[in-house]
Amino acid sequence: MMYETIKGGLARVADALPALEKDLNLADAKIGDGDTGGMLARVVENMQSVTSDDGDLGSYFLNLSFAAQSATGSSLGNLISAALAAAGKKANGLRQLERLQLAEILSLARDAMLRRGGASLGDKTVIDAVHAIAKAVADFKDQADLPTVMIDAADAALINFRGRPVRIGRARMFADTSREFDDPGMLAVAMFLRVALARQ
Amino acid sequence: MTKIINAPKDYVNQSLEGLSLAYPDIVLTGPGDRVVRRRGGVASGKVGIVSGGGAGHLPLFCGYVGKGLIDTCAVGNVFEGPTLDACMAAARLAENGAGILQLIGNYGGERMNFAAVRETLEDEGIKVETVLGTDDIASASPEDSDRRRGVAGLIFAYKAAGARAAEGGSLEDVKNIAVKAVARTKTIGFGTAGCQIPGSDTPRFVLEKHQMEMGIGIHGEPGIWRDQLRSADAIAEEMVTRLLAERPLDAGDKVAILVNSLGATPLEELFILYRHATTILEKNGLRVVRPLVGHFVTSMEMAGASISLSFIDDELDALYAAPARSPAWTVAP
Structure with a gap:
């Protein structure tokens, strides 16, 4: 995975x-404010303006983190920013990520989000999706099919958490309702990955 | 829902622009003009009080920037915490040698951003304390009260902390009085119609005609029950009864009350609620002081109201009575 892959x-x-x-x-309207899409649209728009002259993934991730940070002060935006900052530190000087490097960076991003937000794995948040993807990438052996593995892991995480309540943040107050619906952050990961990795 | 706006993307900035034009004692500054500060800044040696929160709740949060209240405020998008940059700018503007109190509602985005601000400023040798507003009794059980959200009762903490800072209190003094005001203030709200975020296709929540939801949050978070609309007296009675059940054990006989419109509910209806709420409080042996009735914390066009009770002692009473001047709350000297 290189700068051009992510930018594309x-x-x-x-x-x-x-x-x-x-x-x-x-x-999001089912268990939140109904604005997750709008908020993420602003984040993506800001990220679109970030470029890298030399393809260094460390500085690219850090600049993406700043772009997310300046687009929103929401919890999800904060978590995205924390994840990208952690990724940026680890990827410093790298122009390409091999499978195990990607898995490690995803794990570091997950841990950074756990620290920033105070959630735990299993709370039904975006972090559970990142955790599932990190694990799938670490366990899988065939680099060529990595995009499929990542998309499938995000989809599987959504399915696995159906029927379980959100245990943190505003959505925790929707108790039983939150069992019926996908966490908007987890859903966003699955939807964005499918589009980014061009699987229809 | 009909909104009087120019464009959804301009909703927050244009409302802030109008606010600052109407009240020249406050100034817009910072990243994207999303920081509100007192004109003239913070006096040297005074503890600065910084707050912040999402838009859509005016006059909360930034409408309380002023003398005897908070000094600076970062403003986010509608129902969304302010950006880290705005929080940082607001905090730096509040510092003038005596340290900063971060006084914010208990919301994820605000907590994370102000925690990052605190870490940075403390590294620079600036003293920072943080107090979270947690007055919404419907948002978590009493055993889980540190998870409760901050709603209308936050303004009592603004008032107490602002007055203590204005009289020259140390950062510890200002923090302690804010903690005390938060601990002694409880709020519950109800809604009869939802609001809609500008640019969104759907209202935040929908209630059938003649239905109400008791305990609803200021972003439409679900409450305790949803049922047929009750009479004003029945609503006031249930709200006050629930609040009295949370009366601190060391509370005296004085209670400050805030009957607040969530946006669309008019003053007439607020006073009808106030009328019965005070009757019940007096029946319970409480003396109602410093009544506030009006629009203090809203959710745009949401219909409904909240009642906050602040179980005060002489110290808090004196601080609530101290002079203050801001767009949302002025106490004459």
């Missing part, structure tokens, strides 16, 4: 934003 994926997400934004707002 981000561009595909940006192109698909109108539909993604609407779907995520609708999903």
Whole structure:
């Protein structure tokens, strides 16, 4: 995975934003404010302006973190920013990520989000999706099919958490209702990955 | 829902611009003009009080920037915490040699951003304390009260802390009185119609005609029950009874009350609620002091109201009575 891969994926997400934004707002309206899509659209738009002259993934991730940070002060935006900052530190000087490096960076991003937000794994948050993807990437052996593995892991995480309540944040107050619906952050990961990695 | 706006993307900044034009004692500054500060800044040696929160609740949060209240405030998008940059700018503007109290509602984005601000400023040798507003009794059980959200009762903490800072209190003094005001203030709200975020296709929540939801949060978080609309007296009685059940054990006989519109509910209806709420309080042997009735913390066009009770002693009473001047709350000298 290189700078061009990520930049290209981000561009595909940006192109698909109108539909993604609407779907995520609708999903969030069931257990939140109904604005997750709009908030993430602003984050993606800000990230779109971030470029790298030399392809260094460390500085690219850090600049993406700053872009997220300046777009929103929401909890989810905060977590995204923390994840990218952790990724940036680890990827400093790297122009390409091999499978195990990607798995490690995803794990570090997950841990940074846990620290920043105070959630635990199993609380049904975006962090559970990142955890599932990190584990799948670490366990899988065939680099060529990595995009499929990541998309499938995000989808599986969504399914695994259906029927379970959200245990943190505003959505925890929706108790039983939150069992019925996907966490908007987890859903966003699955939807964005599918678009970014161009699987229809 | 009909909104009087120019464009959804301009909703927050244009409302802040109007606020600052209407009240020249406050100034917009910082990243994206999302920091509100007192004109003239913080006096040297005075503890600075910084707050912050999402838009959509005016006059909370930034409408309380002023003399005897908070000094600076970071403003986020609608129902969304302010950015880290705005929080940092607001905190730096509040510091003038005596340290800073971060006085914010208990919301994830605000907690995370102000924690990062605190870490940075403490590294620079600036003294920082943080107090979270947690007055919404419907948002978690008493055993879990540190998870409760901050709603209308936060303004009592603003008032107490602001007055203590204005009289020259140390950072510890200001923090302690804010903690005391938070501990002694309880709020519950109800809604009869939801609000809609500008640009969103759907209202935050929908209630059938003649239905109400008791305990609803200021972002439409679900409450305790949803049922047929009751009479004003029945609503006031249930709210006050629930609040009295949370009366601190060491509380005296004085209680300050805030009957607050969530946006669309008019003053007439607030006074009808106030009328019966005070009757019940007096029947319980409490003396009602410093009544506030009006729009103090809203959720745009949401219909409904909240009642906050602050179980005060002489110290808090004196601080609530101290002079203050801000767009939302002025106490004459």
